Amino acid sequence: MAAINRDDVAHLAQLAHIEMSAEELDRMAGELAVIVDSVKSVSEAAGDDVPATSHPIPLTNVFREDVVGHTFTAEQSLSGAPDAYEGRFKVPAILDED
Amino acid sequence: MTDATLSFEEAMEKYDPVLGFEVHVELNTKTKMFSSAPNVFGDEPNTNVNEVDLGMPGVLPVVNKTAIESSIKIGLALNCKIAERCRFARKNYFYPDTPKNFQTSQYDEPIAYDGYLDIELSDGTMFRVEIERAHMEEDAGKLTHMGGATGRIQGADYSLVDYNRSGVPLVEIVTKPIEGAGSRAPELAKAYVAAVREIVKNLGVSDAKMERGNVRCDANVSLRPHGRERFGIRSETKNVNSLRAVEHAVRYEIQRHAAVLDSGEPVTQETRHWHEDTRTTTSGRAKSDADDYRYFPEPDLVPITASREWVEELRATLPEPPAARRKRLQADWGYSDLEFRDVVNAGVMDEIEETIAAGATATVARKWWMGEIVGRAKNADVDPGQLGVAPATIVELNQMVEDGKINNKMATEVLDGVLAGEGTPAEIVEKRGLAVVSDDAPLLEAIDAALAAQPGVADKIRGGKIQAIGAIVGAVMKATRGQADAGRVKELILERLGV
Numbered sequence: 001m002a003a004i005n006r007d008d009v010a011h012l013a014q015l016a017h018i019e020m021s022a023e024e025l026d027r028m029a030g031e032l033a034v035i036v037d038s039v040k041s042v043s044e045a046a047g048d049d050v051p052a053t054s055h056p057i058p059l060t061n062v063f064r065e066d067v068v069g070h071t072f073t074a075e076q077s078l079s080g081a082p083d084a085y086e087g088r089f090k091v092p093a094i095l096d097e098d
Numbered sequence: 099m100t101d102a103t104l105s106f107e108e109a110m111e112k113y114d115p116v117l118g119f120e121v122h123v124e125l126n127t128k129t130k131m132f133s134s135a136p137n138v139f140g141d142e143p144n145t146n147v148n149e150v151d152l153g154m155p156g157v158l159p160v161v162n163k164t165a166i167e168s169s170i171k172i173g174l175a176l177n178c179k180i181a182e183r184c185r186f187a188r189k190n191y192f193y194p195d196t197p198k199n200f201q202t203s204q205y206d207e208p209i210a211y212d213g214y215l216d217i218e219l220s221d222g223t224m225f226r227v228e229i230e231r232a233h234m235e236e237d238a239g240k241l242t243h244m245g246g247a248t249g250r251i252q253g254a255d256y257s258l259v260d261y262n263r264s265g266v267p268l269v270e271i272v273t274k275p276i277e278g279a280g281s282r283a284p285e286l287a288k289a290y291v292a293a294v295r296e297i298v299k300n301l302g303v304s305d306a307k308m309e310r311g312n313v314r315c316d317a318n319v320s321l322r323p324h325g326r327e328r329f330g331i332r333s334e335t336k337n338v339n340s341l342r343a344v345e346h347a348v349r350y351e352i353q354r355h356a357a358v359l360d361s362g363e364p365v366t367q368e369t370r371h372w373h374e375d376t377r378t379t380t381s382g383r384a385k386s387d388a389d390d391y392r393y394f395p396e397p398d399l400v401p402i403t404a405s406r407e408w409v410e411e412l413r414a415t416l417p418e419p420p421a422a423r424r425k426r427l428q429a430d431w432g433y434s435d436l437e438f439r440d441v442v443n444a445g446v447m448d449e450i451e452e453t454i455a456a457g458a459t460a461t462v463a464r465k466w467w468m469g470e471i472v473g474r475a476k477n478a479d480v481d482p483g484q485l486g487v488a489p490a491t492i493v494e495l496n497q498m499v500e501d502g503k504i505n506n507k508m509a510t511e512v513l514d515g516v517l518a519g520e521g522t523p524a525e526i527v528e529k530r531g532l533a534v535v536s537d538d539a540p541l542l543e544a545i546d547a548a549l550a551a552q553p554g555v556a557d558k559i560r561g562g563k564i565q566a567i568g569a570i571v572g573a574v575m576k577a578t579r580g581q582a583d584a585g586r587v588k589e590l591i592l593e594r595l596g597v
Contacts, residue, residue: 015390017192054185054395060403066127066164069134070148077144077152077261087143088258091194093243 004032102357109356115283117276118318123269130265131236132159143260151265153197165267168303173210186396195238205393208233228274237266288345319351331365431460444472456489466492508532534583548573
């Protein structure tokens with residue numbers, strides 16, 4: 001894996017809609033590089049013969065029957081929202097997305 | 099800002115279009131993909147949700163088994179291979195339509211792949227569209243942009259979010275690049291989406307109402323000069339949500355791309371927004387790289403394995419595919435290609451099938467639906483099936499004509515009576531006093547009068563020009579106010595003239 005550089009961090013910050021100062025970008029680039037290096041050590045332990053895993057337990061097909069369960073009222077749904085209007089969450093407009 | 103366009107004809111002279119479609123199908127399961135909240139359209143905002151749909155900390159998704167079965171059925175109906183093993187992945191993006199900050203989707207392991215769909219164009223030409231994959235995912239919440247001038251996202255002050263749709267099961271069907279459609283590309287686009295919609299509706303796995311967003315289409319268009327193999331740069335027009343709009347959007351993008359290429363500029367790879375009012379697209383955002391979504395396997399869900407037994411069990415439940423059914427019905431009814439296509443385009447295939455089942459012959463059923471009812475439906479601006487003509491009514495009307503009780507002209511009058519709610523055909527015949535005059539005496543009187551009035555015609559018929567008889571028959575029908583049996587009138591005229 002290529003090392004994380006400052007441009008990568010700036011790009012990630014933009015994807016995550018996080019504003020970062022020049023200093024923060026510099027610091028984060030260094031910190032993330034250390035983290036990525038540490039994670040990289042996993043590839044030393046697991047060779048090519050070990051398949052990538054997304055789940056530690058070898059289970060498949062854990063299903064739920066298509067039966068309706070509990071729901072929230074609109075009031076409950078919105079109880080933790082910073083702002084709401086007419087039963088809906090009110091959020092700042094975010095441009096240039098679809 | 100209006101983009102420059104070339105005329106469609108000029109664009110086709112210079113360039114060869116390549117299409118691609120992503121069609122999202124909302125499944126009509128009772129509950130959501132990963133939560134037991136109801137999957138219902140049109141309820142009060144934020145009431146068909148629970149903690150999973152709102153992405154609260156610590157919640158765990160559980161897969162809806164029916165949604166998996168529906169997805170496999172869609173894959174089979176699209177002639178896809180069904181993956182023996184597949185898994186879900188997180189597609190990460192930060193936008194308020196998904197409270198989790200990721201959409202649970204499938205990435206490198208879709209449940210269905212490598213399929214095809216044979217599409218019939220309006221003139222009967224068959225066109226094969228290759229299916230790359232069909233994968234499962236969840237729908238996002240619905241945003242309403244408030245403030246600003248237009249209600250569109252540009253210039254909005256804030257957005258309101260309803261998460262009722264959040265987590266509704268989706269199957270996204272992705273085609274391979276579609277080459278070779280040429281000037282029929284817009285028509286093919288419409289026909290492809292119509293075929294997908296028909297299939298999922300026929301399977302019973304989706305309500306398939308485009309106006310409700312049950313079936314949504316993103317259309318990719320690129321152009322390349324004739325003879326070049328390499329694809330041009332594509333645009334992706336999002337959420338084109340009616341069949342007519344799909345056709346128009348593809349046509350517009352072809353014309354717009356052609357103008358860009360003609361000016362010597364490269365096409366920008368971007369998403370475009372479709373505007374039904376102006377039938378144009380406007381620039382959306384630059385397309386994100388797949389890398390930007392930082393897909394990774396969903397750690398909260400275990401893989402799905404589809405045993406071959408399970409797949410075959412599901413295959414056995416599939417209804418007859420719409421295209422195969424059309425083929426069978428055409429053969430059964432003995433209609434020509436043109437006759438059958440007219441029936442399909444007029445939207446009366448089901449009605450004719452029911453009318454035949456009620457006892458009419460295929461010819462009689464077609465004569466009534468295509469000859470009489472379709473035109474009346476058009477005038478009333480409704481679908482023919484919505485006029486409320488029962489198959490039994492047609493059988494009854496036809497029987498009356500065959501028995502000689504009424505003639506064809508009267509039968510259409512009776513049909514109008516039925517549509518006006520005046521009762522059954524028998525009641526209307528009675529009420530309106532419609533009956534064929536079967537006593538020969540008044541007919542002979544009318545015939546003699548007509549022959550006397552047109553001696554030249556009488557001579558022609560005597561001289562062997564039998565087709566001249568129409569003028570006399572017409573006069574007699576007029577004299578009897580259409581109540582005579584035209585066949586009998588003809589016989590009597592010939593008899594009278596000794597021919």
